[in-house]
Amino acid sequence: MTTTSPPAVRATDLHKSYGKGDTVVAALRGVSIEVPTGQMTAVMGPSGSGKSTLMHCLAGLDTFDGGGIDIGGTSLRGLGDKQLTALRRDRLGFIFQQYNLLPTLTAEENITLPLAIAGKKPDAAWMAQVIEAVGLSDRLQHRPAELSGGQQQRVACARALISRPDVVFADEPTGNLDSRSGAEVLRFLQHSSQEYGQTVVMVTHDPVAASYAERVVFLADGLLVDDMTEPTAEKVLDRMKKLDGLV
């Protein structure tokens, strides 16, 4: 919204490697990035570029070796599992590629799950607004098995937003969907950023998906190699082709 507010996410010189000794693989080799509040940012890169690792680190799902991460002013460095879990619960939202919902819960219960875990009541007005936006008003009492893939993913979107998190992390949210359902999900994410000022960080390898974002950052070989604003599918595809050539 306003450019003066502090960044929702800030990573500084982030390092992360896997394995030991000879088999060590450096996944992140000094990535620095800032995501301003309210921005929808797409993270792109070829397989093995470190884009998923970056997101997992930013989201407190994985540990990092060097550098620092700030989420809405809280440094993740040195936080234990308990604090990280609480942070994810209270201040982050998640959308995964698949298997996003608990089969035993109804759509509504899935949406309010993070609040229920924290022992909080949903804000009724906000809840109605989010449900309206994802278009699930008539599906709330259904269980995931009774919903289509697109509907399930929209339930996941609503769940990610319900606690008004600092950041929503989406990991290939359209990877398993047909293009129409995928577009619905992406439009919703875009809408939430533009209308509610929701910060969104989305990892994707799909240039069309990336084009919904306000900004696209490119990763290759564990390094941030490009930063594009006002992306279009064509521009992103071109950039990716060049990156593929590099690797």
Add this chain to the structure above:
Amino acid sequence: MLRATLKSLLARKLRLMLASLAVLLGISFMSGALVLTDSLGRVFDNLFTSISSGTDVQVQGTSALGADAQAQPVPQAALDAVKKVDGVAEVVGDTGGEGGLVLPNGKLLKKTGPPVLGVSFNAGGLQESLRVKQGKAPVGLDQVAIDLTTARKQHLKIGEQVGITGTGPKRPATITGFVGFDTTNSIAGATLLAFDPPSAQQLFGHPGEYQSLSIAAKPGVTPQDLKQRINAVLPQGTKALTGQEAIDKDSKDLKQGLQFFTVFLVAFAFISVFVGAFLIFNTFAMLVAQRTRELALLRALGASRRQITRSVVLEALLVGVLSSVAGFLAGIGVAIGLRGLLNVIGIELPAGDTVIRTRTFVLCMLVGVGVTVLAALLPARRAARVAPVQAMRESGPAEERSLRRRTVVGGVIGLLGAALLATGLAGGSVSSVGIGAGIVFIGVVVLAPVFAGAVVRVLGAPFAALGVPGALGQANAMRSPRRTTSTAAALMIGLALVAAISTLGASAKKSVTAAVSTSLGADFIVHTEQFSPFSPSVTQALLTQKAFSDVAAFRAGEVKIGGQLTGVQGVNPAALQDVLQLDVLSGDLASLGTNSIALSKKQAKALKTKVGDSLKVTWPTTGEQPLTVGAVYDDNPFAGDYLVSDATYDANVRDKQLIVVALKTASGVSLDASRAAVETALQDYPNLKVQDQAEFVKSQASQIDFLLSIIYALLALSILIAILGIINTLALSVVERTRELGLLRAVGLQRRQLKRMIRVESVIIAVFGAFVGVVVGIGFGYALVSVLHDSGVTDFAVPYLRILVMLGIAALGGVLAAALPARRAAKMDVLAAVSST
């Protein structure tokens, strides 16, 4: 295909471990029971052979009532006659009975379990198996030799003064020596008091009588020959057997006892194995569900349905064989351990081989492998039904199928069982009730998934109210009613049995209390610990006290009436009225004379007889005697079925000893004073117990409790296996739900909360199983009590407290069962879980 099976078995050995453990535990119970009883059988065979080693011929008393009746004593005349037979080197009369030993500190030696036995000891006799190990043989009434084991345990010394009791008052005696057998110092932990034969006769109330005669033959005379010669001179009521025949007879009786014990133990082993079958079924069903894609791939690559079925069955076969062999071997260890334990708790047995019969191995393998394969058959068929196309589909946990067929099948089975149960109840047939109850139970287990949802919703409500982990745990427990039920079914079986037995026990206790308060009028009853016979001098001693309005002595014997072997009590009818609350329905009890008998209403009805009729009664020595029915009384457990006057009893039975003396306090004498009077009168009879009504009820109740606790202990293993089953299901569920758990952690569920969620699921499964089991069990208990009404279980009682404790234990079991799976789930790497496929 074999290679694929072996590989998949190895890959999932951890997941099959609990199933194997269940089979192993059940089979080791079975193997242990068989090996232990076989070994004990061998030990007793050896013991009998060694005890009777010098006896070529034995003379025993017979009974006019037949071979099943108690043997009658052998008279002195028989011994005198045998002495004169050509070929007899030596003849000795053996006698004895339950005795008591007053230690030098003045206290009676108290023992639980093995008794104190008085025996006649023919020191140096050719046929005597007892040896003097230290000191000298006893001579006369004031000398005793004691077995070496007791001597050591009680720190007794030769020359020390002790008190001894037979059936009469306590007498002082000097310890002359310590005795033992060649192979052991005591028989199964019994304390032996050895006396010379005439003293033993006198002490145990059989002057001029023996339990048996042991005869050694002169060299060159075969036992068979000597037996014939002796039989020719024996008076009526006695017969001669060769030593070997006598051993075989004793050994056969004992073997029958052991046989019963074996069947009893093996029945519980079967229950454990049966409970284990549920665990195996669950394991294979869940593994097949998890491997749907793998199986579909095999099908797509051209494996036939038959090959798929065969590969799952083969897997079960391997698990069955391995765990049955391990269980068989573990059972041998258990048997050896238990024998060691018997020695430690004082049931000393001579060392002997551990007997491992082929039958033991064959039975263990048949049951272990059979149950494993049968339990895996259904999952194997389900595996074969996986369509090749499922290899290409998104694999999620299998969908729940409709429960309609199950409802019908379960309902039909349940109704059939209920019908059989009802027939059994109407006809008073215990076996129909038992089988009917079993079938009803199967029906309930089949139906359980149908009502599991509703029950779990209610049971889980308190947890769900406590927050998200509880609600999620409850939802998970309701997720697959079949899985929840087949996991809980194992616990259902165990708890249904425990609840049925404990309901029966509570009812029996209530019945005893009721019987005592409605049928017994005496203030005190006097008897020995084991209700063994004691001297009539006790009555005299009590009568000198003048504190009692009634001193009623009871003698108990065997007779045959209407072709049935039954008990009869000899009493003084005049003293009876106040010590028993006896309702005389017709005739007059006081008028019972020398040739009359009184009987209970039940028997009068059964024999279709009434006051004034003549009843043919067969006595052990005097044979058939017609007695006139003098009175019919209302059924009374203390009066029993038949009563005769002392005069009638004396006319037909030589034994004068008493079983019980019942006392009524005279008016104007306080109960305390009366009790003090009893104790004064009995101070020379340390082996006699005085109990008031409450104490009598309590001692009966504690015997019932003792039986119950043995059964609980035997059922404990099946309950343990049921809890293993819960661990198994949860562990496999955790694997199956890896991604779901990962998701929960990602959106903010703390480890602690995740653990709580799994714990709640576990507790709900356990309590569901326990709850259904207990409800069904109480029902069975009610059925058993109804059918046993005529056997004296007249009242029905539900042991609520005990049942609450059972449910509590089940819940605790659920908490414990969740520990490992929950830890595993909590340790799961969130990232790996979320991205696992």
